[in-house]
Each structure stands twice: as structure tokens, then as C-alpha cells.
Amino acid sequence: MIEKMALGEFYKELRLARKLKQSDVACDGLTASQLSKFELG
Secondary structure, eight states, rough: OOOOOHHHHHHHHHHHHHOHHHHHBBTBBBHHHHHHHHHHH
């Protein structure tokens, strides 16, 4: 059976698989703090 996954959790897995930190992904319109909240749901 396939487990349902929240979008933020899926995004975090992709980011970690590419060995990127939240600060690497953050930009002018998206802070690391906002990204963290998104990933945590």
C-alpha cells in the first residue's frame, strides 16, 4: 500500500536527497524559516 505524504514532507525528502540545506534553497521571497514551517506542515 502506498503511504500518503504531505507536500512539505515530500519536498523535504527531495531537498535532503540533493544534500541541500534550507539556507541553500531560501531566496528573497522565501526565508529558511518559512521553508521550515512548510516542510513541517
